[in-house]
Amino acid sequence: MMMRRIGSMIGRDLKASTREFLTVWVLVAPFVLALVIRGFVPAVGGAGINLVVTSDLGADLTAALRQYANVEVVPDRAALERRVLLVDDVAGVVRDTGAGGGGGSGALLVVLQGNEQEESRELPGLILATILGEEQVQITERSLGRQASPIRPYMAGMLALSAALFGGIIMGFAIIEDKTAGTMSALGVSPLSSTEYIAGRATLGMSLAVIMTFASLYIMGAAPFDPLQVLSLTVSGALLAVTLGFIIGSVANNPIEAIGTFKFGFMPFWIIPVLGLVVPQAYQFTLYWMPTYWIFFGYREIFLNQAGWGEVGPYAATAFGVSLLFFAVSWRLLRRRLTLRG
Amino acid sequence: MIKVRDLYFSYGRDKNYAVSGVSFEVEKGEILGFLGPNGAGKSTMQKILTGLLPVQQGEVTVAGHDMRRPGRDLFNKIGVSFEIANNYHKLSGLENLAFFASMYEVPTADPMALLRMVGLEDAATRRAGAYSKGMSQRLVFARSMLNRPTIWFLDEPTSGQDPAMTQRVKEIVLEERERGVTVFLTTHNMQVAEDICDRVAFINEGKIVDLDTPRNLKLRYGEQFVIVEYRDAGQLKKQIFSMGADKDRAALAALVGERPVETIHSQEATLEEVFIKVTGRALRG
Amino acid sequence: MFRRLLSLTQRDLRLITRNYYLAIVVILALLYALVTRFLIPADLSPQPAVVLLDSTGAQAMRQLYERAGGGNVIVAGSADEYDRHLEAANRIGIKVTGSVMPERIEVTYQGWETEKTRRLLEASLQGQVAALTGAMGTAFPVFQRTVLRPGQVAEQPPFNLALVPIFIFSEAVLMGIFLAGALLIAEKEDRTNRAYQVTPAGTAEYLVARSLAMGVLALVFTVLLNLLTTGLAGNWAMILLLVFAGAVVTTIFTLIYAAVFMNLSQFLAGSILAIFVLSLPAGSYFMPAFSPVWMRVLPSYPIIFGLREAYFPSGNPGLVTTALGQLGITALVLVPLAMWALGKQLRGGEA
Numbered sequence: 001m002m003m004r005r006i007g008s009m010i011g012r013d014l015k016a017s018t019r020e021f022l023t024v025w026v027l028v029a030p031f032v033l034a035l036v037i038r039g040f041v042p043a044v045g046g047a048g049i050n051l052v053v054t055s056d057l058g059a060d061l062t063a064a065l066r067q068y069a070n071v072e073v074v075p076d077r078a079a080l081e082r083r084v085l086l087v088d089d090v091a092g093v094v095r096d097t098g099a100g101g102g103g104g105s106g107a108l109l110v111v112l113q114g115n116e117q118e119e120s121r122e123l124p125g126l127i128l129a130t131i132l133g134e135e136q137v138q139i140t141e142r143s144l145g146r147q148a149s150p151i152r153p154y155m156a157g158m159l160a161l162s163a164a165l166f167g168g169i170i171m172g173f174a175i176i177e178d179k180t181a182g183t184m185s186a187l188g189v190s191p192l193s194s195t196e197y198i199a200g201r202a203t204l205g206m207s208l209a210v211i212m213t214f215a216s217l218y219i220m221g222a223a224p225f226d227p228l229q230v231l232s233l234t235v236s237g238a239l240l241a242v243t244l245g246f247i248i249g250s251v252a253n254n255p256i257e258a259i260g261t262f263k264f265g266f267m268p269f270w271i272i273p274v275l276g277l278v279v280p281q282a283y284q285f286t287l288y289w290m291p292t293y294w295i296f297f298g299y300r301e302i303f304l305n306q307a308g309w310g311e312v313g314p315y316a317a318t319a320f321g322v323s324l325l326f327f328a329v330s331w332r333l334l335r336r337r338l339t340l341r342g
Numbered sequence: 343m344i345k346v347r348d349l350y351f352s353y354g355r356d357k358n359y360a361v362s363g364v365s366f367e368v369e370k371g372e373i374l375g376f377l378g379p380n381g382a383g384k385s386t387m388q389k390i391l392t393g394l395l396p397v398q399q400g401e402v403t404v405a406g407h408d409m410r411r412p413g414r415d416l417f418n419k420i421g422v423s424f425e426i427a428n429n430y431h432k433l434s435g436l437e438n439l440a441f442f443a444s445m446y447e448v449p450t451a452d453p454m455a456l457l458r459m460v461g462l463e464d465a466a467t468r469r470a471g472a473y474s475k476g477m478s479q480r481l482v483f484a485r486s487m488l489n490r491p492t493i494w495f496l497d498e499p500t501s502g503q504d505p506a507m508t509q510r511v512k513e514i515v516l517e518e519r520e521r522g523v524t525v526f527l528t529t530h531n532m533q534v535a536e537d538i539c540d541r542v543a544f545i546n547e548g549k550i551v552d553l554d555t556p557r558n559l560k561l562r563y564g565e566q567f568v569i570v571e572y573r574d575a576g577q578l579k580k581q582i583f584s585m586g587a588d589k590d591r592a593a594l595a596a597l598v599g600e601r602p603v604e605t606i607h608s609q610e611a612t613l614e615e616v617f618i619k620v621t622g623r624a625l626r627g
Numbered sequence: 628m629f630r631r632l633l634s635l636t637q638r639d640l641r642l643i644t645r646n647y648y649l650a651i652v653v654i655l656a657l658l659y660a661l662v663t664r665f666l667i668p669a670d671l672s673p674q675p676a677v678v679l680l681d682s683t684g685a686q687a688m689r690q691l692y693e694r695a696g697g698g699n700v701i702v703a704g705s706a707d708e709y710d711r712h713l714e715a716a717n718r719i720g721i722k723v724t725g726s727v728m729p730e731r732i733e734v735t736y737q738g739w740e741t742e743k744t745r746r747l748l749e750a751s752l753q754g755q756v757a758a759l760t761g762a763m764g765t766a767f768p769v770f771q772r773t774v775l776r777p778g779q780v781a782e783q784p785p786f787n788l789a790l791v792p793i794f795i796f797s798e799a800v801l802m803g804i805f806l807a808g809a810l811l812i813a814e815k816e817d818r819t820n821r822a823y824q825v826t827p828a829g830t831a832e833y834l835v836a837r838s839l840a841m842g843v844l845a846l847v848f849t850v851l852l853n854l855l856t857t858g859l860a861g862n863w864a865m866i867l868l869l870v871f872a873g874a875v876v877t878t879i880f881t882l883i884y885a886a887v888f889m890n891l892s893q894f895l896a897g898s899i900l901a902i903f904v905l906s907l908p909a910g911s912y913f914m915p916a917f918s919p920v921w922m923r924v925l926p927s928y929p930i931i932f933g934l935r936e937a938y939f940p941s942g943n944p945g946l947v948t949t950a951l952g953q954l955g956i957t958a959l960v961l962v963p964l965a966m967w968a969l970g971k972q973l974r975g976g977e978a
Contacts, residue, residue: 032900048743050918068746081775087932087946088911088918096771107771114776115941117915123747125770126754134766136756138731139749142720146738150717166896173892180816254431255816255891256646259809262895264651267658278786279666286666392825417827428818432645433638444634445826469645485822 005192006200034163034216037155049120050090052083057095061131065093068127084113089120093128153303156222157273157296160230161237163216165269167209168241169262171201175249175338176258194339201249202242209238225302229309232316233298236323240291243327244269250337268292291326294319343493343524344368344391349400351386360386362548364400373515373525375539377532377617383548384528385425385497391526392422392495405493418448421491425498425528427478431471435462435481438470439488446489456484459514461507476502483511487518494518497528512538532614542613546621556613563619564611568594572601582609631828635836636843639810643844648806656848659794660855669785677701678720680709684727687759719748729756778942791856792934793909799848799870800930801905803841803878804898808885810837811972812894820972830970834962837882838875845874857938865937865947872954873930877905879961886968929953 051069053062054076065071072090074080080092092111110124178184213234217223244265252258272287273296279287287293298315301307344367351361361383368374378384389395391404393412402409407416429438439453457466460480465473470481479502486494496515500508515525515538529535535542536556543553552559566585571578581597583590585608597603611619643649680703681689692700701718703709713720713735720735732752736745757767783789814820823833849870853863881898888894908928911918912935922928933950936943 048741048747068743068750070743084775085945087915087929087949088923089915090918110770110772112772112774114774114778115943120915121772122754123751125772126750127747128770129757129767130750130753133753133757133768134762136753136760136762136767137729139752140731140733141745142733142735143738144713144735149739150737162899166899169895170892173890173895177890177892254646255812256642256648256806256809258891259805259895260646260648260651263655263805267655271662275662275666278668280668283666394821394824414827414829417825420825422822422825424818424821426818428822430638430642430819431817432642437641441634441638442822442826444630445823445828447827482822489826 005196006203010200010204031216031219034159034219037159038220049123050088051093051124052080052090053093054080054095057093064131065127068130069123080111084111089116091116091120091124093124152222153300154277156217156220156303157299158270159216159220159222160213160234160299161269161273161292161296163212164209164234164237164241165244166212166241167205167207167238168243168245169248170208170245171205171242172245172248172262173258174204175201175246176252176255179249179253180255194335198246198334198338202246205242205245206238209241210234213237222303229302229307229312229316230299232312233295233302233319236291236316236319237295239320239323239327240269240295243323243330246334246338247330250334273297289322291319291323294322343370343372343405344374344526345401345403346391347401349387349390349397349402351390351395351398353386355398359548361390364545364548364550366543366550366553368524368526370524371519371522372540373519373527373538375535375542376526376528376545377530377535377542377613378545379530379621382545384530384545386548387545388495388497388526388528392420393417415447418446418489419491420493420495421486421489422495423483423486423497423499425501427475427482429470429473429478429481429485432469434467434469435473435477436466438481439485442485443488448489450488451490453484453488456487457481459487460484461510476504476507479503480507491523493524493526495526495528498531499527500529500531500534508534532612532617536613544617544620551620559616560611560613563616566611567609569605569607569609570594570597570603571605572597572603574601578604628832631832632836632839635828635832636839639837639840640843642810642813643806643840649844649847652802652844652848653851655798656851657855659798659852663787663790663794663852663856667787667790669787676718678703678709678712678718679723680706680721681723681729683723683725683729688721688723688729688755691755691759721752728760732756776943784939788857789939791852792931792938793912794852795849795866795870796873796909796927796931796934797902797906799845799852800873800927800934801877801902802845802848802874803838804881804902805895806844807837807841807878808881808888808894808898809891811882811885812891815972830966834879834882834965834969838878841878842871842874845870861938862940862947865944866934869930869933869937869947869950869954872951876926876954876958876961879958879965883961883965883968886965886972926953926957 049069050072051065052072052074053065055073057073062071062073072083074083077094077097080094084090084092094109094111096107096109108128110128112121175184210231214227214230217225217230247265248258248261252261268290269292272290272293276284276287276293276297294315298312298319301311301315346367347365349361349364350359352359364383364387366374376384376387386395390397390402390409393409393416397410404412405416405419407413429435430441433441435457436453439456443450443453454463454466457463460483462477462480462484465477470478473481479499483496483499486496494515499515500511503511512534515527519525519538527535527539539556541553541555542559544551544559554562568583568585569580570583571580573579583594585591598606676699677692678701679689679692681687689702692702701712703712709720709722712718717737719737719740720733722733722735723729724731724733734745734748734752753767754763757763763769811820814823846867849867853861853866880901884897884901885894888897905925905927908922908925908931911922911928912931929946929950930953933947936946
């Protein structure tokens with residue numbers, strides 16, 4: 001009986017969601033995110049230096065430069081200087097034709113803005129010398145055969161966390177809509193118990209979180225990975241997201257409060273893992289309280305090193321423990337505030 | 343003040359009309375009751391008249407404004423009291439009124455005076471979110487008077503009110519009518535309509551089925567009865583006679599001549615009975 | 628008109644305060660300040676990225692790298708050690724051989740590096756060897772450089788303070804993304820938008836008032852975080868102007884899709900996506916050479932760099948004006964859209 005009621009709550013949510021084109025969007029949003037990341041990762045990996053050249057530089061030299069840098073071609077020196085002065089780091093390469101008032105030696109000249117990072121200052125000259133000068137040393141290449149970009153594990157970790165968060169949010173906001181639309185009271189006069197209500201909502205939130213995590217990881221192209229390892233962390237992520245969803249649902253009574261609560265919960269959810277990357281070792285312990293720290297670095301192990309259970313296991317266990325603690329602490333608040341009747 | 347001619351409206355912009363071929367006029371200083379069951383088209387009609395829905399087909403003029411292009415000035419002249427209370431929960435009653443007062447370009451009423459008028463003076467500084475249903479409704483009612491409207495749209499103004507407050511609301515509406523305010527009252531409370539409306543329109547399935555003064559409607563459709571109490575062999579007896587039937591009239595005359603009559607009451611049909619007779623539908627259907 | 632505007636702004640600020648949002652903004656500013664001052668290091672020491680094994684007689688390469696003293700180089704003493712250090716992710720190996728001076732270099736890549744990255748490293752190695760062998764300027768030519776704005780060498784701010792413009796961007800400039808829409812959704816849900824519709828007040832006033840309120844809230848966050856982190860440094864007038872203008876434009880943007888999306892969840896999903904996309908240029912902030920065209924056209928790109936210039940002036944105030952100009956253009960595009968979307972929402976009823 002209880003299972004049937006929980007089941008029909010979930011069914012109602014799914015029906016309500018799919019009957020509206022725009023709600024489907026909520027479910028699709030994380031996948032759009034995954035696609036954006038998929039496009040973003042190689043772009044970062046390809047970040048080198050940017051050059052801008054005038055069209056009279058010659059096709060051969062321009063083609064040679066393209067092997068080293070992103071090259072834009074502009075018609076004249078004035079356009080080149082305008083481009084160099086734009087906000088990003090771009091160095092110019094021109095033939096000196098005396099535009100600066102000098103004699104115009106015809107020699108190649110590197111045009112800089114002055115605030116470039118060191119690579120953009122030094123490398124253009126070295127590239128030209130390598131192309132035009134003599135080989136100084138014989139260089140051979142060897143590859144370790146690691147195809148994944150170094151930022152991919154971090155992006156994958158962040159994506160997995162956010163996708164889980166979506167599941168929690170959808171659930172939290174469904175609760176608020178129950179409150180504002182008055183359907184909470186309608187459920188209150190049905191035999192549904194508060195516990196069943198919470199269980200129904202949680203089941204939906206958890207499943208959504210897990211499904212969304214996996215789907216967005218595959219869309220992003222994070223595969224291959226061990227699904228069981230990922231699941232071991234996703235369970236904690238989903239539990240945490242659902243907890244956050246319940247906190248939002250029980251604390252907030254209207255959309256504005258909901259967004260405020262969400263913004264509050266949102267900050268540690270994202271910031272703590274990022275801080276984990278920059279905070280010195282000695283202070284890392286200040287971040288241990290937040291489950292996302294353990295989940296994120298657990299994901300990093302999986303996606304970075306194709307780690308074994310020996311590495312992932314401790315993260316998964318700690319993450320689950322801390323998430324459970326989070327849930328337990330929140331539970332008291334939830335049971336008191338989130339009741340269908342009085 | 344309000345002119346409607348051959349108005350049609352369909353939510354799906356198809357032949358499924360929520361309002362179908364409606365025409366009527368409301369004179370200055372008149373209270374027109376728009377009566378009908380749920381889903382009859384009352385709310386759609388009021389939304390069109392207040393500019394919340396566009397005029398799709400037909401002509402609508404409100405206070406001289408063609409409702410196809412009403413212009414913002416219209417809203418300085420009309421007041422709207424909504425059926426479902428819509429106040430800012432986090433603002434107090436007084437703040438709600440003060441905020442909306444500042445939206446108008448015409449002199450506005452003193453918010454506190456309005457609150458006093460509807461019995462909310464003690465709750466003026468409390469947040470509207472903490473008001474009871476009836477209080478919220480009264481706040482909405484008071485809000486609709488802020489700009490001293492010349493045309494006043496009232497949607498179920500007495501819903502959720504106790505009898506004393508219902509009486510007060512009716513008095514306020516009548517006072518405003520004395521000042522020359524035109525009132526468009528949407529309701530399914532027949533008693534309120536009967537008490538204050540100069541004319542009532544019966545609306546059903548998007549059409550006006552009749553429009554007249556309550557008295558004329560009752561005379562036209564309602565049967566009049568006479569209830570007579572008399573003594574028969576020491577026992578008190580009661581008999582009902584229809585004034586529309588010749589046989590009953592003769593019987594009544596005979597009774598009055600033969601028996602000791604104690605009371606005679608004429609019994610008019612209620613507006614509700616008339617409505618059911620006209621539309622074949624009950625009001626709260 | 629003006630009274631109405633004032634009243635609408637006051638209403639928004641009241642609703643914000645009574646929904647504890649002001650408190651949330653203040654606490655968030657304090658949290659960010661704490662994190663910036665005490666958790667994020669001022670100096671972000673780079674992780675070792677290059678492993679060097681120099682087995683030439685003169686050990687010139689090793690000396691060069693040791694002199695350069697970069698924290699990102701590990702000098703290996705033996706081939707074993709070299710291989711071991713290369714095991715860690717994200718490292719590049721440079722094995723130099725030759726009798727006295729470098730004659731051959733074997734570069735070991737991870738495998739994900741692009742062709743361009745590999746060629747760049749090759750060019751820089753050629754340059755290093757040329758410098759060591761004295762070929763610089765002869766067989767390995769040197770090219771003249773001309774610097775257009777010589778005074779414009781930005782002082783590198785400490786790493787933790789360098790993050791402040793990013794925090795300001797994500798919390799203050801993007802403030803409206805959540806809140807402005809939430810206010811609109813709340814109005815839909817408690818039907819107060821209906822009450823507004825039957826007053827003579829219009830869409831434009833609503834839009835301006837909401838934007839002003841968000842701007843004020845953004846300034847509160849900015850002033851607090853600034854005082855607690857960068858203090859009086861930077862060009863305050865420019866910072867506040869940029870934050871205010873930025874918050875106004877993001878509010879207009881948010882109101883467009885908040886009017887289109889029907890409920891809170893949809894709106895929130897849209898917001899998260901918007902925040903994510905608009906935040907991508909933060910990547911360029913740390914790697915100015917990473918500036919693909921699609922990123923430069925994002926309206927947030929010039930704002931982030933304008934903020935950097937306002938906080939850490941490099942003598943190029945044009946960056947701030949560019950950012951303000953871009954905001955102006957964005958507003959020109961968005962305002963008619965917002966008027967249309969809000970007009971539909973505020974005037975059109977439910978049909």
